[in-house]
Amino acid sequence: MSEAFDLFVPRPVQKAAEPVFLRQPHHNNPQTNAPGRIEISHLSKHFGTHKALDDVSLSIEPGTVTVILGPSGSGKSTLLRTINHLERVNEGTIQIDGDYVGYQRKGDKLYELKERAILKQRVSVGYVFQNFNLFPHLSVLDNIIEAPIVHRLLNRKQAIERAYELLDTVGLRAKAHAYPRHLSGGQQQRIAIARALALNPKVMLFDEPTSALDPELVGEVLDVIKKLAKSGVTLVVVTHEIGFARQVADQVVFMVDGKVVESGSATQVLDNPRHSRTQAFLEKVL
Amino acid sequence: MTETPLHHTEQPLKVVPARYPLRLVGAIFSVFILLVIIQSIATNPRWEWGVFRQWFFDPAILSGLAKTLILTLLGTLFGIIFGTALALARLSKSYLLNGLAWGYIWLFRSLPMLLVLIILYNFSYLYDNLSIGIPFTSIEFFSHPTVDLLDQFSVAVLGLSLVQSAYTAEIIRGGILGVEHGQHEAAAALGLPGYRRTFRIILPQALRAIIPTGFNEVISLAKGTSIVYVLSMPELFYTVQVIYNRSQQVIPLLMVATIWYLVITSVLSVLQYYVERYFSRGAVRELPPTAIQRFRLWARG
Numbered sequence: 001m002s003e004a005f006d007l008f009v010p011r012p013v014q015k016a017a018e019p020v021f022l023r024q025p026h027h028n029n030p031q032t033n034a035p036g037r038i039e040i041s042h043l044s045k046h047f048g049t050h051k052a053l054d055d056v057s058l059s060i061e062p063g064t065v066t067v068i069l070g071p072s073g074s075g076k077s078t079l080l081r082t083i084n085h086l087e088r089v090n091e092g093t094i095q096i097d098g099d100y101v102g103y104q105r106k107g108d109k110l111y112e113l114k115e116r117a118i119l120k121q122r123v124s125v126g127y128v129f130q131n132f133n134l135f136p137h138l139s140v141l142d143n144i145i146e147a148p149i150v151h152r153l154l155n156r157k158q159a160i161e162r163a164y165e166l167l168d169t170v171g172l173r174a175k176a177h178a179y180p181r182h183l184s185g186g187q188q189q190r191i192a193i194a195r196a197l198a199l200n201p202k203v204m205l206f207d208e209p210t211s212a213l214d215p216e217l218v219g220e221v222l223d224v225i226k227k228l229a230k231s232g233v234t235l236v237v238v239t240h241e242i243g244f245a246r247q248v249a250d251q252v253v254f255m256v257d258g259k260v261v262e263s264g265s266a267t268q269v270l271d272n273p274r275h276s277r278t279q280a281f282l283e284k285v286l
Numbered sequence: 287m288t289e290t291p292l293h294h295t296e297q298p299l300k301v302v303p304a305r306y307p308l309r310l311v312g313a314i315f316s317v318f319i320l321l322v323i324i325q326s327i328a329t330n331p332r333w334e335w336g337v338f339r340q341w342f343f344d345p346a347i348l349s350g351l352a353k354t355l356i357l358t359l360l361g362t363l364f365g366i367i368f369g370t371a372l373a374l375a376r377l378s379k380s381y382l383l384n385g386l387a388w389g390y391i392w393l394f395r396s397l398p399m400l401l402v403l404i405i406l407y408n409f410s411y412l413y414d415n416l417s418i419g420i421p422f423t424s425i426e427f428f429s430h431p432t433v434d435l436l437d438q439f440s441v442a443v444l445g446l447s448l449v450q451s452a453y454t455a456e457i458i459r460g461g462i463l464g465v466e467h468g469q470h471e472a473a474a475a476l477g478l479p480g481y482r483r484t485f486r487i488i489l490p491q492a493l494r495a496i497i498p499t500g501f502n503e504v505i506s507l508a509k510g511t512s513i514v515y516v517l518s519m520p521e522l523f524y525t526v527q528v529i530y531n532r533s534q535q536v537i538p539l540l541m542v543a544t545i546w547y548l549v550i551t552s553v554l555s556v557l558q559y560y561v562e563r564y565f566s567r568g569a570v571r572e573l574p575p576t577a578i579q580r581f582r583l584w585a586r587g
Contacts, residue, residue, distance in 0.1 A: 084475055115480070122477035133472035137490050137568045146486070147476040179568035199476070 035062030035097060036124075036202030036234035038083065043092035045078055045258075052078040053089070054258040060251065062097075062202075065235045067245040067266075070255035071281060076238040079255070080205050083236065084125050085118055096124065096203060123151055126196030126233075130208040132188040134180035134195070140167070141176045144195045153199065166194040170224050186217030190224050197228075204228065206237040242285055246270055254278045337538035341529065342545070350525030351546055357442055357511040357521060358550075362504050364447035369454025374484065376459050387455070394452035399513050403445040407517055409436055442514040442521075450507055457499045461492030493565045501558040508550050522546055 038060035045053040052075045060066050068076045081087040083094055085102040093110070094101040102118060103110040113121070135143050144166060145159035154162060167173045170190035180188050189209055196204060206225065210218040222244050229235060229248045239245065245252055245266055252269040254262040254277075261275045273279045327333060341347055375387035394402070410432035417429035436444070465488050473483040512523035520528070523543055530539040556577075563573055575583065 086471060086475060119474075119477040119479055122475060127472075127475035129468060129472060129475075131468055133466075133468040135469065135472070135487055135491075137565075139568075147478060150478055150482055181568060182571060195476070 037062045037095075037097055038203060038234065038236070039093075039095040040079075040083075041093055041095075043079070043082065043089055043094065045075075045082060045087065045089050051258050053082070056092070056255075056258070056260055058253060058260060058263065060234060060236060062234055063232045064250040065229045065237065065248050066251045066253060067249040068236065068238045068253045068255060069240070069242070069245065069269075069281070074255040075258040076255050077207050078258075080127075080207050080236060080238055083203070083205055084122055084127050086127070096121075120151075123147075123153075123199050124202045126199060126201035126204040128189070128192050128196050128204065128206045128209050130211050132180070132185070132192045132212070134188055134192055136179065136181050139177050139179055140172070140183075140191050143180065143191065144198050147195070148198050151199065159198070162198060163194070166197050167191075169197070169227070170194045171220075184217060185213045186220045189213065189221045193221075193224055193228075201233065203234045203236065206235065206239070208238050208240070210239065210241060240285060242270065242282070254281070256281075332537065333541070334535060334538040337535045338541050341539060341542050346520075346525055346529065347522070347542060347546075350520055350522040353519070353521040354508065354511050354523075354546075355550070357446060357514065358504065358508040360443045361446035361450045361507050361511070364443070365450030365454040365503075365507075368447065368451035370458055372451060372455035373458035373462065376455065377462060391452045391455055394449050395456075397449070399445065399449050399510065400516060402449055403441060403514065403516060406436060406441045406445050407438075438514075438517045438519040442511075442517060442519055446507065446511065446514075450503070453503055454500070457496055457503065458492070460499070461494075461496035462488055464495045465491045490565070494562075494569060497558065497562050497565060501554060501561075505551050505554050508554065509547055 038058075040056060040058040040060075043053050043056040044051065054075075056075070056079060058066075068079065070076050078087060082089050083096075083101065088102065093103070099121070100110060101121060102113055104113055104117070105111075134140075135146070138146065141160065141163055144163040145154075145156065148154045148159045148162065149156055153159075164173060164176065167176055170193060172187060172190055172194070175183060175187065175191070180191065183191065189212075193204075193209075209225065210221050213221065218241070222241060225235065225237065225244075226248055237244075237249075249266045251263060252266050253260055254269055254273070254275070256277045262269055262273060262278050269278065270282065273282055372387045372390060375383045376391070378384055413432055415429050416432050416435050417426050419426035419428075469487060469491065470483065473487045478487065511521055514521055515524035515527065518524065526539045526543045530536045533539075560576070563576070566573060
């Protein structure tokens, strides 16, 4: 109990007030200031005969927050996974700042990228999982510095410095040497966010980041995401937290049966839903 | 509930531990059995403990022991290296590689160790010379008579390693399959390249499951090395046999081998405890105590 409580004690060292920290360009990585526009067009994905995504098209402006809502099984998570190429699509394309995810365009042909190139593409896209998926055998610090060192964005010393900055952002500097399983769910998810941010992504994808958490821990994770919303990174969040969507979303997308049935500003979709499925869903969750 | 009588707070209640009379009966019975065994072993002159003492540290026995240990070490080492490669091949997306590894494992799990050793020892009937070159051409970098290359020791190491790697491969594959799918995904989402995902993220976690079964294999290999006696290679067991065939002191010499095998297994078991302890970092809240820590706890009461 005392552990969970101490999270809410404000830390004087936190640099959270200045959102610049996240987009600070690194000397070795001059491209980090690229915006992060996502263009999804006519995307379809089947699992056997089941259509998980059915002709989904969606534009996400750089630096904005998009919240994807919808009943379970509506394809929200699948859509998110395709943006990071964790899932291959059957039809349609995704572009991030003009680059095709998983493919390279030459003329009017799309060439499938090799594993190495796909891994490189993923560097600009951060992914936060519902179950955190921290590496349990590595300390918090090692979890965060692993990817930037492997990708040679930073040397070890720089990576550690950066990791502490990020831990300040999520308010967990004191836990640098703890192992993930010794932390609460909320703390683990904040570490997972810090780990994803360590690569200076243009885009951050959140797959139901608070669904595996106790209700009292949801707030601390949402607070971190809210801070990110102001930092210029493009955020795409799959969630059931309507209140959070209302507060931070620039765009709310409502999906049913693999289709986008409605999208628009939070007030449009949440307060004046046009589609009957959206109305029915919102009545249940609100 | 507002006022508690004073005498309650001043005199804490006495706790009476529960008693289990049957446990006492069990303990007495165990002690009795132990005493019977010790008495029989100590007083029956046919155990010939004098002979045992005379041979236990004999140079011939120790050299046999050394060979057993070296065979175990090399078998384990090559088994792990080749077994890891086989396990990764079994999990690879290449059907051919996967099939080849499967075939290897199928073959060497099917053949008795004895058979493998004898086939290898007679390999020179199949091929007079072993050579390294470019297949289908006459270019050769190295060529040597098979008989010289495959002496007792190399056949023993080769045979043990070949069979051991087939079993080790399946143990390692099992460990890898046991690692949660989310770990693969998280590593992929961070863009970690394949070798890094395998050796930094997945295998260290798989090791927790691999180690107990892995040590089982090592222990069974340590004893299994005794099978190379068919090559007349003087490891521990063969040495003991040679000696008692000459001196007819069968039981005490078998006891020499018994005790040495017990020692080997005990050392390996202790090693296993500490290796397991090391790899449980992060998985358990508190590491299990080391032997010294446990002794201190016990001494403190």
